[in-house]
Amino acid sequence: MKKVRVGAGQGFYGDTIYGALNMAKFGNVQYICFDCLAELTMAILQKDRQKDPSKGYTKDITVTAKQLLPFVKEKGIKLITNAGGINPEGARDEVVRIAKELGIEGIKVGIATGDNIYPILDELQAKGISFADYETGELFTKSKADILFASAYLGAWPIVECLKQGADIVITGRTTDTAQFLAPMIYELDWAEDDWDKLALGVLLGHLMECSGQATGGNFSGDWWNIPDMENIGYPIAEVYEDGRAVITKPDNTGGRVSIDTLKEQFLYEIHNPSHYVTPDVIADFSAARFEEIGKNRVQISGVKGKPKPPTLKAIMGYPNGYMGAGMIGYSWPDALKKAQKVDEIIRKQIELYELQVNDIHTEYIGYNSIHGPLAHPVDEDKLNEVYVRIAVHTNTKEEAVQFGRLFPPLALNGPPFVGGLANLYSVRQLLGLWSVLIPRDEIESRVKINVEEV
Amino acid sequence: MAKVQLRYVAQARSGDKGNTCDLGLFAKTKEMYEVFKREVTAEKVKAHFEPLVEGEVSRYEVDNVYALKFVLEDALGGGAPSSLRTDNLGKSFGSNLLRLEIEVPDELLTGEHCIKVPPGKT
Numbered sequence: 001m002k003k004v005r006v007g008a009g010q011g012f013y014g015d016t017i018y019g020a021l022n023m024a025k026f027g028n029v030q031y032i033c034f035d036c037l038a039e040l041t042m043a044i045l046q047k048d049r050q051k052d053p054s055k056g057y058t059k060d061i062t063v064t065a066k067q068l069l070p071f072v073k074e075k076g077i078k079l080i081t082n083a084g085g086i087n088p089e090g091a092r093d094e095v096v097r098i099a100k101e102l103g104i105e106g107i108k109v110g111i112a113t114g115d116n117i118y119p120i121l122d123e124l125q126a127k128g129i130s131f132a133d134y135e136t137g138e139l140f141t142k143s144k145a146d147i148l149f150a151s152a153y154l155g156a157w158p159i160v161e162c163l164k165q166g167a168d169i170v171i172t173g174r175t176t177d178t179a180q181f182l183a184p185m186i187y188e189l190d191w192a193e194d195d196w197d198k199l200a201l202g203v204l205l206g207h208l209m210e211c212s213g214q215a216t217g218g219n220f221s222g223d224w225w226n227i228p229d230m231e232n233i234g235y236p237i238a239e240v241y242e243d244g245r246a247v248i249t250k251p252d253n254t255g256g257r258v259s260i261d262t263l264k265e266q267f268l269y270e271i272h273n274p275s276h277y278v279t280p281d282v283i284a285d286f287s288a289a290r291f292e293e294i295g296k297n298r299v300q301i302s303g304v305k306g307k308p309k310p311p312t313l314k315a316i317m318g319y320p321n322g323y324m325g326a327g328m329i330g331y332s333w334p335d336a337l338k339k340a341q342k343v344d345e346i347i348r349k350q351i352e353l354y355e356l357q358v359n360d361i362h363t364e365y366i367g368y369n370s371i372h373g374p375l376a377h378p379v380d381e382d383k384l385n386e387v388y389v390r391i392a393v394h395t396n397t398k399e400e401a402v403q404f405g406r407l408f409p410p411l412a413l414n415g416p417p418f419v420g421g422l423a424n425l426y427s428v429r430q431l432l433g434l435w436s437v438l439i440p441r442d443e444i445e446s447r448v449k450i451n452v453e454e455v
Numbered sequence: 456m457a458k459v460q461l462r463y464v465a466q467a468r469s470g471d472k473g474n475t476c477d478l479g480l481f482a483k484t485k486e487m488y489e490v491f492k493r494e495v496t497a498e499k500v501k502a503h504f505e506p507l508v509e510g511e512v513s514r515y516e517v518d519n520v521y522a523l524k525f526v527l528e529d530a531l532g533g534g535a536p537s538s539l540r541t542d543n544l545g546k547s548f549g550s551n552l553l554r555l556e557i558e559v560p561d562e563l564l565t566g567e568h569c570i571k572v573p574p575g576k577t
Contacts, residue, residue, distance in 0.1 A: 274515055364540070
């Protein structure tokens with residue numbers, strides 16, 4: 001019976017390479033798939049590309065290619081990644097460069113493009129397509145000049161097309177997180193475009209794998225203290241059979257755990273309505289999915305239902321939304337929190353005194369409430385050994401954000417006693433707003449381009 | 456009946472989607488799930504997250520894995536790339552919810568139904 005084993009190699013831009021390496025060495029997989037993109041990542045990549053037009057893809061593809069291309073050549077493992085971000089051609093060129101550097105020949109690299117809708121925004125608007133934010137309903141008041149990037153989410157089929165044309169490595173721009181994982185299942189098991197239940201199963205398997213170690217014991221809120229060998233967590237593998245059976249497992253010789261408990265947390269992660277998960281390829285209904293432990297680190301998944309794919313594709317647009325300036329300074333016991341609170345008072349008064357233009361001020365006390373925010377519970381202040389205060393502001397210009405950071409060093413001499421550390425000075429970040437819209441799928445899909453070349 | 460923090464009886468995971476935070480809350484057994492359904496309502500969760508969450512809170516019941524799924528709108532200070540917060544991705548919302556206290560029948564406070572048995576119970 002035909003089957004395919006698809007492994008996860010990356011869950012986000014910046015993930016470790018060792019998960020993918022373990023997959024290549026011990027996973028016994030035909031495919032390793034990498035999900036590198038998040039909304040935040042698109043914003044980061046856009047900033048890279050503003051500085052250097054040849055960039056705009058995830059920089060860790062260089063390491064990935066160096067480490068994994070030998071396995072493509074020797075073991076015939078295929079790689080699928082959306083590392084292209086907003087510049088798939090650039091990512092392809094980088095992979096080709098590495099292949100040449102390693103002396104690897106005879107492999108095919110495919111790219112799928114067409115997700116970048118920035119060039120056609122005017123055209124789409126002229127056709128009367130509404131850019132109202134589909135989450136808030138807010139009308140679109142920006143002009144194209146205000147927009148930094150605009151990317152539609154493509155599904156699995158452009159990747160399938162690359163595979164059909166013989167690609168060993170497929171690089172895309174903004175495909176959905178699950179598309180990388182779904183595509184090889186479609187291709188290897190000949191799933192039809194309207195076999196909604198199978199496509200929905202593939203989407204669920206992809207969803208379980210897209211955040212790498214988060215399905216195999218990472219970020220696990222159950223008995224996390226019992227997860228074996230957390231330093232070397234194996235990334236998830238989907239083993240899918242022609243008859244529709246599917247199992248999630250992980251490579252031998254790796255740490256972590258695959259169980260119903262570790263999988264179920266990932267199952268509901270970031271999908272909104274579990275019985276109506278909208279993807280470009282199928283609307284998946286996870287509400288009757290069944291999880292059964294059928295062996296050590298093996299969970300069988302069944303019962304997933306699918307509904308016909310939606311008539312629209314989601315796109316996100318990013319626009320500049322000012323800057324964040326931030327500063328941080330630490331104080332030691334006694335009265336650490338009181339001293340840090342005094343700094344907050346000083347900084348707020350100085351903002352007024354020096355007439356700094358800020359739109360918003362946000363204060364956090366690290367060691368007390370920086371993560372839980374207003375929900376943090378009161379603490380016995382006398383027991384706090386140290387507290388860092390971090391203050392962030394939203395400004396219209398970069399200069400104002402830099403100026404804000406300059407308020408912190410003088411505190412070492414002019415502020416409360418027993419300063420413990422100054423950090424993040426002059427840390428300035430451009431903030432981006434995001435706009436989510438729905439676009440008729442024909443407008444996007446008719447422009448998707450596939451290119452497969454041999455190195 | 457005992458008042459118990461969710462940290463002893465639930466798993467949780469949260470993350471971002473734009474300015475919305477998605478939060479899954481998981482029971483170990485069907486019996487405990489029934490308690491969650493009764494005790495952890497969308498209204499209570501909305502009140503618990505004041506003033507962090509400015510928008511609506513909706514709840515989905517996910518019977519197949521004994522879970523409740525909460526979608527918290529307008530929750531992340533404008534969304535990750537716009538937020539001034541340290542937790543700009545809303546990853547801590549799950550642990551924030553684990554602070555909520557609910558009424559649990561005494562007979563469910565055993566290892567089978569709990570992540571960690573609360574102090575003083577068997």
